[in-house]
Amino acid sequence: MDPISDQDYLKKEQYRKGDRLDARVQLHRRFSTNPTVYFEWMYDHLQLQSNMRVLEAGCGTGELWRANLQRLPDGLKITLFDLSTGMAADTRTTVSNDSRFNFSSADAQHLPFPSSQFQRVIANYMLYHVPDISQAVRELRRVLVPGGVLCAATNSNNHMRELHELLLRFGLSVNTLPDFAARYGLENAPQILGEHFDRVEVIPFVDSLFVTDATALTAYIRSMSGMWHFVPGALEDLEQWVVEEIRTKGGFSIQKASGVVLAW
Template identity: 35%
Template sequence: MPQQHYTSGEFAKKAHVSIRTIRYYDQKNLLKPAMHTKSGARLYTDQDFAKLQQILLLKYLGFSLSDIREMTIGSGDQQLLRESLQIQKRLAEEQLEEMKNVVGAIDSTSKALEQNEQVDWSKMLNLIHLTSMNQSLSLQYKNATNISARIRLHRDYSTNKEGWFPWLFKNLHLKPGMKVLELGTGNGALWSQNIDRLPEGVNIILSDISEGILADAKSEIGENSEFQYAVFDAQKIPFVDNTFDLVIANHMLFYCDDIPQTLKEIRRVLKPNAPFVCSTYSKRHMHEITDLVQSFNSNIVLSSTNLYERFGLDNGEQILSQYFNDVTCHKYNDSIEISEATPLISYILSCHGNQNEILLNHYPEFKHYVDEKVQGGFHITKDAGYFVAK
């Protein structure tokens, strides 16, 4: 069946937006026409409606046009589109929950006024201010999306079928009644994937600097009395000395602005001889992905900071030995074998470098390039592990 094309006017009418809006999105490189006629008129396809839907909903949810442009890279790819729709759903659910809170506050305020009771206007104003700050949540959700893309690549294409999280959990050696603190919990995968293996009576405090990401972890783990949640910076842990039987930092220590201060805090809240388990990776870890993008465009840098240089497998023992007496390293034996482009591209787009601004206008060429590279199989080295420090 031949693909149908729509003029700007037909496309705008069918989408219930103005022609001016369609032209504006073209000028801003948000929604380019599928093709032009010989006279230069814009032509759109049914596939372009999917991208327009994304743009309009993300705009409604409070994202800036520059955010939207980055978030809709590769929207013509069906798998990336499905992933984007799930993200949009979560954003809409979050806003719905906030609006329910506002409605509840309005009802209680109205009731107080009817009964001539004193109204706590500051509480009402704080709630409305919080709701109006919805745009600030965009970074949190983009971070959560990035974490999901990275976990999917490892989960679905790693050769070690035990998986990182079950392997790490097994090596924590949790015992009944232990009091545990995890710093930088992320989306809680360490616990949600091992929930049936928790010993009885263990008390686990999950922390993160991001309230939004911690909410995602709570949602993944579900209602479970063993878990408590706390938002704080690991450089200032809000617990007294000698509190925990175990502290965990899973691929997070290299993100801390002041690693020495963080380690001092961890040592302070640990009980005597209790272990600190922290994971990281080396320079060799997944270097093939960096090689791949730089062979496409040498200006692409996937990370402005080489995190393994801040705290990695090669220098981690030296750093930890300044604060702990007994430090041992344990390696995870794994690699990635993949022959599909989309999961690899999702991972690349999730990185914290300049790749998105470079790939924004070159996604089709990049997709074709990665398709060719992974055809017949593509090997990715994994060099990760954890330290135990006491």
């Protein structure tokens, strides 16, 4: 089964708890060249107001909320859930038991909530993991109030292209990488969400990475084990190449291509 949407692998290995996702978030946090904090920019697009009810599917470590905790309007009621109970527990720690949040573990394909409950529903970087994406989008639409908005951020085809080229050059044991954006990316989001919503808007975020710490890059790569497979010694060779690149050029540049998709 494709590891991207193998719910058993995702729950028991990749997202059993927050450490692997955190290694990836850290790389972006430390080496992004755009000074705007991505999760703050994303939060602005949600246009949250007092007393709204908000649902986040596949909340991961709760990075969106960690980055914006000081900005949340009063009276907000935020329900966070994830397929992985370990992730939901890590998110609870992230928001320090703030009483505006409640948590559960659930599958986005079968939401345990009545219809027309939430003014905003968020599904960031998670729809590509869901086996039946259309079923999940139908469910996310069902729990939105009329006039409510879905935010379902994702990557584009070209996201981190230089890193993928490096992986293919240095001993990946298969000759293709799992393609997240082919399942749900900025290019096909209008078609996928458009089956269930009248309007879809894609808003790209212009950014890149300039990585100056080879160890942080290999921690990112290791965090994908199970999705990316290596022959023995390949990662060490790759790290040496990045060390040399940093020594001679000051850093390793990687393009990013990511953004918010809004649907209503």
